[in-house]
Amino acid sequence: MSDYKLGKAYALEQDKNDPLADFRQQFHLPKDANGNPLIYFTGNSLGLQPKLTKSYIEEELNDWANLGVEGHTEGEHPWLHYHEFLTQSMADIVGAKPIEVVIMNTLTTNLHLMMVSFYKPTEKRYKILIEADAFPSDKYAVESQLRHHGYDDKDGLILWKPNPETDLTHYDELERLMEQHGDEIALIMIGGVNYYTGQFFDLKRITELGHSYGCKVGFDCAHGAGNVKLDLHNSGADFAIWCTYKYLNSGPGSLSGVFVHERHAHDKTLNRFTGWWSHNKQTRFKMRDEFDQLPGAEGWQLSNPPILSMCAIRASLDVFAEAGMDNLIEKSRKLTGYFEYLINELNNDHIRIITPSNAKERGCQLSIQVRSADKALHQKLTEAGIITDWREPDVIRCAPVPLYNSFEDVFEFVERLKPILAFPKGRND
Incomplete structure (x- = not known):
């Protein structure tokens, strides 16, 4: 009733x-x-x-006008550390620890960066499992990773197909696929909330299943962040990515969020693409030091962040924190x-x-x-x-x-x- x-x-x-x-x-x-x-x-x-957005952006425009390059270290929200102002609030929204979260780049860029680290194909184990009706950009990205590593993008892709009567994907079909192909799959990459049906997947269940077969597991949470209780840390997923312009209200084309589970936080052997913003903060501006990896999700950063876009994210996150x-x-x-x-x-x-x-x-x-x-x-x-x-x-x-x-x-x-x-x-x- x-x-x-x-x-x-x-x-x-x-x-x-x-x-x-x-x-x-x-x-x-x-x-x-x-x-x-x-x-x-x-x-x-x-x-x-959010109505806050304009004033937050104007604050940084004023600092740029009045301080020039000194805005990186002066002002109420110094640009050098600006991404750090977003970390705790974003971690609270996605159910993660601060060391596991960073805001950087855009969605599909971050998906590729995560696959650089967590898609590690071998001769026997090289396939990627994804929803048959995943968001197109996810499918394009994983197909291109297969091609990049020299595999056929049709042979290497395993599709978790929905039930034709319900349009929903069922876990018994996923379990069947894993029984059939588990020792061939290097990566499971699923949309946390399916864009078409709105189905919210059991991230922990999928992760535990994938890990039991030796697979890495990641999620695109673009339709989940700010919408559902993702609980990413407890899901055990290796990584997740999401955009901030949907439920997180940060404006068209705004930046993406990244989650990397803390068990990977200090693993410097993980393959990754790097840049100066993933280098040790204490020696970053000495310029001539050898690369020294930052721990946690920050260690996947490449470049200094676009401040005006981050202003809009901060405005929205402040509303979320209040609510x-x-x-x-x-x-x-x-x-x-x-x-x-x-x-x-x-x-x-x-x-x-x-x-x-x-x-x-x-x-x-x-x-x-x-x-x-x-x-x-x-x-x-x-x-x-x-x-x-x-x-x-x-x-x-x-x-x-x-x-x-x-x-x-x-x-x-x-x-x-x-x-x-x-x-x-x-x-x-």
């Missing part, structure tokens, strides 16, 4: 009693031509801008559960939710499959003041984000969806 109720009064009551409701006011909400806020359910693609990740997850489950309830109450044969119904197996995203629809339906939603994400052939990805979306948003979304579903291909007759 669900405690949710139909009707707008219920949604308004939930918003009134929501302890996180005021955080909505800390974000810039996109508006229509008449100045009315749009219903924005696309935080899974690009998060909204608390556990509080956000609690609201997220209520908000997405309410969304699921309203969709199911439509009793419409045209639609089904392909995201798992178990709250522990998803974040805030619901992927709604609309039979007999095409992208015209998505256009109708846009015209109705709803910003969602269309994925071919027939899925709308919707993410009610707990930091800035409300129960009223969810109610209004479903109310505006009802007449559109009557004409799923966008017809007006």
